[in-house]
Amino acid sequence: MSDEFDPTSLVCPLPARDDTQILLGHGSGGKLTAELIQRLFLPAWDNPLVAALEDQAVLAPASFGEGLHAGGRLALTTDAYVVRPLFFPGGNIGTLAVHGTINDLAVGGAIPRYLAAAFILEEGLPMDTLRAIVASMAEACRAAQVVLAAGDTKVVDRGKGDGLYVVTTGLGYVPPGRNLSVRHARPGDWVLVSGPIGDHGMAILAAREELPLETPLVSDTAPLCGLVEAMLGRGGQVRWMRDPTRGGLSSALNELASASRVGVQLEEEAIPIRPEVHAACELLGLDPLYVACEGRLVAVVAPQDGPAVLEAMRRHPLAAHAARIGTIVADHPGTVVLRTRIGGQRVVPMLAGQQLPRIC
Numbered sequence: 001m002s003d004e005f006d007p008t009s010l011v012c013p014l015p016a017r018d019d020t021q022i023l024l025g026h027g028s029g030g031k032l033t034a035e036l037i038q039r040l041f042l043p044a045w046d047n048p049l050v051a052a053l054e055d056q057a058v059l060a061p062a063s064f065g066e067g068l069h070a071g072g073r074l075a076l077t078t079d080a081y082v083v084r085p086l087f088f089p090g091g092n093i094g095t096l097a098v099h100g101t102i103n104d105l106a107v108g109g110a111i112p113r114y115l116a117a118a119f120i121l122e123e124g125l126p127m128d129t130l131r132a133i134v135a136s137m138a139e140a141c142r143a144a145q146v147v148l149a150a151g152d153t154k155v156v157d158r159g160k161g162d163g164l165y166v167v168t169t170g171l172g173y174v175p176p177g178r179n180l181s182v183r184h185a186r187p188g189d190w191v192l193v194s195g196p197i198g199d200h201g202m203a204i205l206a207a208r209e210e211l212p213l214e215t216p217l218v219s220d221t222a223p224l225c226g227l228v229e230a231m232l233g234r235g236g237q238v239r240w241m242r243d244p245t246r247g248g249l250s251s252a253l254n255e256l257a258s259a260s261r262v263g264v265q266l267e268e269e270a271i272p273i274r275p276e277v278h279a280a281c282e283l284l285g286l287d288p289l290y291v292a293c294e295g296r297l298v299a300v301v302a303p304q305d306g307p308a309v310l311e312a313m314r315r316h317p318l319a320a321h322a323a324r325i326g327t328i329v330a331d332h333p334g335t336v337v338l339r340t341r342i343g344g345q346r347v348v349p350m351l352a353g354q355q356l357p358r359i360c
Contacts, residue, residue: 022125027155040131041151044138049149057114057149064113064173071176075110077101078169084358086129086163088207090200090219091294093166094133096360098140098148099221099294100245101170106225107241107297109180109232110172115141116150117168122161133164144223146170178232184239185260190306191326192299194227194319195220196272197249198291202280204359211283215276222295227316234312236305243297245360247351250289252298253336254350264336266326266348289338290351292359300328 025032042051049057061068068074081097091099098115105112117137121130141148199220206217224243231238244252249271253264273288281288295318301309306324313322336348 020127022121022123022127022130022155024123024155024157026121027153033153036153040127040134044131044134045141045148045151046138047147047149049147050151057116059114059149059171065111065175068173073174075105075108075172075174076169077104077108078167079104081166081168081360082162082358083204083360084162085204085207086133088219089203089216091221092133092136093164094137095140096219096221096294097166097168098137098144098146099223100243100360101168102144102146103224103243103294103297105170105172106223106228107180107243108174109178109228109241110174111229112144112146112170112172112225114147114149114171115168117148117166118152119154120161120165120167121153121155122163123155123158125163130164133166140223144225180238180240182240182242182256182259185256185262185300185328186239186302187262187328187330188303189239189300189328190303190310190324191253191264191266191328192301192306192310192313193249193272193323193325194224194297194299194313195295195321196274196277197244197293197296198273198277198281198288199296200245200294201248201291201356201359202277202286202288205284205356206280208358211280213276213280217276217280220293220295222318224295224297224318227297227313227318230312230316231299231309234305234308236309237302238305238309239300239302241297241299243293245292245294248288248290248292249298250287250336250348251351254348256300257336258334260328261333263329263332263334264326265329265331266336266338268338268340270323270325272321272323272325286356289348291356294360 026036081093083093086093102112203217203219242252257264313319338348339345
């Protein structure tokens with residue numbers, strides 16, 4: 001019998017294996033983490049940047065296009081997604097994270113190129129749930145011609161993470177000559193919206209509360225980069241764009257009015273709202289002007305270019321119901337005013353508090 005020291009006697013045993021759900025060990029940085037990456041993330045995100053398994057993705061300037069060498073600028077954004085439920089009609093937390101990050105770049109005039117994603121996983125999350133979300137993110141990136149180049153995972157104790165949170169960072173470039181800004185609005189400019197408002201927020205609420213609605217509500221989550229390029233390709237003066245997410249159309253336009261020191265005059269009759277969304281808002285006592293969208297944009301365009309830009313929007317599949325909903329005015333600077341269907345007027349202030357929590 002040998003008295004030699006056996007180093008394997010000091011090795012802690014592996015945690016009990018359960019390939020059907022997330023374990024705390026999946027966040028350890030060890031064997032289970034490596035297996036999660038190899039078996040789940042790498043097959044879904046099949047590109048050389050991720051496959052290199054480095055702590056960073058090294059991006060060649062040429063990958064941003066010739067515009068970057070001719071005076072273009074890089075654009076960077078980051079966001080966190082804590083939506084509940086994780087799956088909802090029209091999408092899930094993964095597609096929402098991809099689309100939301102892409103859209104934040106696109107409405108600034110940037111062409112999205114790369115994403116990074118961090119996952120906060122709760123112990124006990126079904127592996128099939130994570131697999132479905134990761135696969136949908138990969139498909140959303142392919143559809144938008146964006147590369148998911150880097151990622152990270154952490155695991156928190158059971159009951160501490162609502163299943164899954166996603167944090168994303170997006171990188172793109174702004175071609176030369178583009179200079180959209182919340183400070184560029186001028187009196188006389190047209191205010192355009194790309195389609196019906198409130199779809200996403202009400203779809204989330206209906207799914208969460210299991211509202212008995214005759215017509216199902218579906219989120220509008222979608223990538224806006226193609227629509228933005230169609231609008232900017234007209235060569236007209238698009239002054240500013242925003243995707244009206246939390247706080248809805250009202251918050252986006254109040255930010256614009258405050259930054260540009262102009263007034264915004266909206267026409268209630270012109271604002272597109274689906275009947276089922278309007279009905280659900282009335283049922284719950286909500287104002288659709290404050291309900292989030294995730295596949296819509298609002299834009300301010302110089303008056304001489306308004307008709308051409310609106311026509312270009314309506315040719316795009318995501319904006320067939322685009323509409324002019326108002327005008328930038330010199331009166332009441334810093335304030336958004338709505339002319340109602342019956343001819344009266346009311347101020348539309350910035351949202352106070354949280355009308356619909358956990359919707360993105």
